[in-house]
Amino acid sequence: MQTIVLPRDGARTEADLDPTLDLWSEIERLRREKNAVILAHYYQDGEIQDLADFVGDSLDLSRKAASTDADVIAFCGVRFMAEVAKILSPRKTVLLPDAEAGCSLEDACQPEDFRRFREEHPDHIAVTYINCSAEVKTLSDVIVTSSNAEHIIRQLPADKPILFAPDRHLGAYLARQTGREMTLWPGACVVHDRFSERELTKLMVHHPRARVAAHPECPDGILKHADYVGSTHYILEYVLKDPAEEFIIATERHIIHQMEKAAPGKTFIPAPGADGGCSCADCPYMELNTLEKLYLCLVNAAPRVEIPDDVRLRALRPLERMMEMSPPVVQAAVQAAE
Ligand code: 13P
Numbered sequence: 001m002q003t004i005v006l007p008r009d010g011a012r013t014e015a016d017l018d019p020t021l022d023l024w025s026e027i028e029r030l031r032r033e034k035n036a037v038i039l040a041h042y043y044q045d046g047e048i049q050d051l052a053d054f055v056g057d058s059l060d061l062s063r064k065a066a067s068t069d070a071d072v073i074a075f076c077g078v079r080f081m082a083e084v085a086k087i088l089s090p091r092k093t094v095l096l097p098d099a100e101a102g103c104s105l106e107d108a109c110q111p112e113d114f115r116r117f118r119e120e121h122p123d124h125i126a127v128t129y130i131n132c133s134a135e136v137k138t139l140s141d142v143i144v145t146s147s148n149a150e151h152i153i154r155q156l157p158a159d160k161p162i163l164f165a166p167d168r169h170l171g172a173y174l175a176r177q178t179g180r181e182m183t184l185w186p187g188a189c190v191v192h193d194r195f196s197e198r199e200l201t202k203l204m205v206h207h208p209r210a211r212v213a214a215h216p217e218c219p220d221g222i223l224k225h226a227d228y229v230g231s232t233h234y235i236l237e238y239v240l241k242d243p244a245e246e247f248i249i250a251t252e253r254h255i256i257h258q259m260e261k262a263a264p265g266k267t268f269i270p271a272p273g274a275d276g277g278c279s280c281a282d283c284p285y286m287e288l289n290t291l292e293k294l295y296l297c298l299v300n301a302a303p304r305v306e307i308p309d310d311v312r313l314r315a316l317r318p319l320e321r322m323m324e325m326s327p328p329v330v331q332a333a334v335q336a337a338e
Pocket residue numbers: 056057058059131145146147189217230231232233
């Protein structure tokens with residue numbers, strides 16, 4: 001199901017942009033004119049993070065989207081995040097700078113395949129990671145993010161078997177943490193799946209005092225070396241609080257922008273991929289969004305998220321369940337969506 005409306009024929013494109021245009025002040029003007037709020041994920045380019053009204057993880061951003069009184073949300077992140085903003089804030093215009101900004105986890109879990117998976121396991125509770133399409137959400141019992149998943153799974157009836165989709169590494173990590181048996185969907189994130197254990201251990205030898213912080217989308221070979229495992233929000237909190245001065249960061253490298261701003265005296269090293277470099281730590285979907293495309297989406301009011309009401313309401317249910325079952329700090333986003 002297509003949830004993105006593209007710019008109409010004749011809309012302005014990058015080819016029409018005057019290279020001398022001051023994008024920062026133009027975006028500022030449009031933000032005021034349209035009563036827009038700019039939300040950015042930690043994986044966006046530093047320039048976008050710096051001009052955003054709010055930077056956060058997928059859940060923080062949804063809560064922000066639901067609570068803002070802006071008319072327009074320019075969502076600098078990926079499609080599933082913009083869809084969640086629209087599901088929670090149906091009366092707002094939700095823009096995504098690049099319509100192709102998807103996610104390998106979403107791609108790996110097509111709704112028809114997921115429907116069959118559920119039919120093959122009729123007694124299971126379907127716990128689905130927020131990194132999936134709106135349509136897959138409609139087929140799920142409860143949605144989780146990496147910051148609330150463990151807390152939610154611990155509340156599920158002990159006698160009920162669990163299906164976890166679409167990230168197999170996050171699912172395996174949660175199964176280990178909670179002791180729950182889970183049937184896992186075989187998806188993975190293209191960024192976290194590429195970190196190399198061999199190269200990481202070499203790096204650790206060169207930086208013996210560095211702490212390792214990893215996102216639970218990483219394979220176990222990486223997580224077992226981590227001093228801390230958590231969502232982007234919690235990794236950021238960890239490196240700021242921990243007294244160590246050097247950290248190896250096993251998640252998408254653009255989060256280091258916030259770390260360096262908040263703790264300029266500390267050193268942050270991106271975890272390496274198989275070639276020993278760190279190019280693997282760039283999300284190819286997040287990097288599609290640029291300042292030019294952010295400006296153009298505000299001018300054209302597109303690409304824009306539109307979700308049919310029946311789909312939106314069915315996807316809202318497992319998201320509401322997530323909010324009800326989340327720790328207090330992550331409740332409250334859904335009220336505005338009713
Ligand atoms: P969080 O920011 O919720 O930790 O998610 C990471 C991610 O991969 C988002 O796409």
